Amino acid sequence: MIQLKNLSKSYGNKEVLKDINLEFARGQVYGIVGANGAGKTTLFKCVAGLEDHYGKVESDQSPLKNHLGFLSTDPYFFSKITGREYLQLLCNARGIQGKNFLTTNIFNLPLEEYAANYSTGMKKKLALSAILLLENDYYILDEPFNGVDIQSNMIITEIIHRLKTLNKVVLISSHIFSTLNKTCDRIYLLKDGEIDRTVDKNDFDALEQEMIDFTIGDSINQLGLS
Amino acid sequence: MYQAYFRLQYKMFNRHLRAFGLAPALAYPLSLILFVGLSFYIFYKTQYAVYIYPVLALSLIGSLSEKERNVFLQHIFSKQHYQRLRILENLLVALPFALFLMLKLAFLEALGFIALSVLLAFIKSGSSNNYSLPTPFYRYPFEFTVGFRKTFLFLLLIYFVAVMGFWVDNFNLSVFTLILVFATTLTFYMVPEAPFYVWIFAQKPSSFLKHKIGVAVMYANLLALPIAIAALILYPSFGWVILLAHLVGSLFLVALILAKYADFPKEIGLPAIIFLVMAIPFPPILLLLIPYFYKKAIRRLNQFLA
Numbered sequence: 001m002i003q004l005k006n007l008s009k010s011y012g013n014k015e016v017l018k019d020i021n022l023e024f025a026r027g028q029v030y031g032i033v034g035a036n037g038a039g040k041t042t043l044f045k046c047v048a049g050l051e052d053h054y055g056k057v058e059s060d061q062s063p064l065k066n067h068l069g070f071l072s073t074d075p076y077f078f079s080k081i082t083g084r085e086y087l088q089l090l091c092n093a094r095g096i097q098g099k100n101f102l103t104t105n106i107f108n109l110p111l112e113e114y115a116a117n118y119s120t121g122m123k124k125k126l127a128l129s130a131i132l133l134l135e136n137d138y139y140i141l142d143e144p145f146n147g148v149d150i151q152s153n154m155i156i157t158e159i160i161h162r163l164k165t166l167n168k169v170v171l172i173s174s175h176i177f178s179t180l181n182k183t184c185d186r187i188y189l190l191k192d193g194e195i196d197r198t199v200d201k202n203d204f205d206a207l208e209q210e211m212i213d214f215t216i217g218d219s220i221n222q223l224g225l226s
Numbered sequence: 227m228y229q230a231y232f233r234l235q236y237k238m239f240n241r242h243l244r245a246f247g248l249a250p251a252l253a254y255p256l257s258l259i260l261f262v263g264l265s266f267y268i269f270y271k272t273q274y275a276v277y278i279y280p281v282l283a284l285s286l287i288g289s290l291s292e293k294e295r296n297v298f299l300q301h302i303f304s305k306q307h308y309q310r311l312r313i314l315e316n317l318l319v320a321l322p323f324a325l326f327l328m329l330k331l332a333f334l335e336a337l338g339f340i341a342l343s344v345l346l347a348f349i350k351s352g353s354s355n356n357y358s359l360p361t362p363f364y365r366y367p368f369e370f371t372v373g374f375r376k377t378f379l380f381l382l383l384i385y386f387v388a389v390m391g392f393w394v395d396n397f398n399l400s401v402f403t404l405i406l407v408f409a410t411t412l413t414f415y416m417v418p419e420a421p422f423y424v425w426i427f428a429q430k431p432s433s434f435l436k437h438k439i440g441v442a443v444m445y446a447n448l449l450a451l452p453i454a455i456a457a458l459i460l461y462p463s464f465g466w467v468i469l470l471a472h473l474v475g476s477l478f479l480v481a482l483i484l485a486k487y488a489d490f491p492k493e494i495g496l497p498a499i500i501f502l503v504m505a506i507p508f509p510p511i512l513l514l515l516i517p518y519f520y521k522k523a524i525r526r527l528n529q530f531l532a
Contacts (some may be wrong), residue, residue: 048425049425049530050421050422050425050530052529063532065425065428066428070422070425072422076420076422078368078372078419079372079376080358080359080371080372080375080376081367081368081371081372082358085364085367085368085371086367088364088365088367089367089368089423090426092366092367093423093426093427093428093429094426094427094428095428112358113358114358
């Protein structure tokens, strides 16, 4: 379980998260959606402890950060480190030993090559592989489907289902609604730093249609395509 | 066009200075004093300064050859303009060093240095091929793994100079190469990593620092060991000098690591750099700096590791 109590965050005078109160239960997958700049990544970083914030973040495993796998939108890799060494670095950091990186390499990544030279999708898959190796209880996946191919997309979806059955807490953000529809139990709509709406699984299709209508509206007609 | 480019570079550089907490009006005269002072110091300290000085300057100029930066410049400028711009850039950086070499009447070396600076304008460092250089430091990534690969050729050059030193029976040169090895390892710890790479550690700040320092000191001494062993065999009566070089090198490494985390996630601050520079001519200062940086580092790391 992760509980957010009165979580707020400001950059200077700009308040990007406003008094957020949420509870994430084990064995559930939560989606966070919102426009660019709505505060999704900031929310995730605050939960992870990568950003200072007001309010409390509590969890049933303490400290939360030592049990949390954080997949950032754009994972950063050092310029001269191989995929295998990246996995080794993260395992060392968490004191995990004896992992066979070859058998766990389900994305068939070229682990002996420099990770910084990987494509966007490969980088994402390497970062995801690393946090899965760390045997976490909580997962924050910021745009996990960005840049990955269809096959990997299916694998990631299946991994999220597996994490759910393993009683983990999973938070996802994605701009691809179909992936959220397949994986999430509940979706929170973040707007201007506040939770604007909470939508349960039965209402996902209605939410998607509503978002399409709101986002697209009459704008395509304005192009005057003929 | 060139004017606009260099004006933009000047603006960006000034912004970096301000972000560093230094007013440009103060930074430029200070840099000049520091440059002249360090240049005189190198020439005062060693008779091989005419070779070491250009190598140090070329390593600075080489940083302008960084691949991504050059690919970007190639995208926005025509081939001809790009090449001229890169030559001009390298010459601008090389100019003060060349002038100082001439001041020291090393005209031939200055000429060779300028020629090499121009040649560097045609090189893009950082390869995109899939070959990864094997490293003996793979067990504990990342600083030494990355640093070793980035400075591999330079380290080879140091070992070569060390062998030459033994060959011509020059003990001072051998000790100098030993110091150069430690100085090279210091560069592995200059730039702070992304906060994620600290946050991911399931350790308290004190254990985290102990682990970082332990790995750094062990690997740095390992890298210097071949030179040290050869020097101990050839000059056994100067064994204490070798051990002292290892000790001082290790202490600098410890101080730098602590200084990095004392300002983390920002870059090492100006006061810390001034303190560390002050310790170069008088290393015992490190014994005061280390506990000072340690306390600061623990405070900073609490934000990410507590």
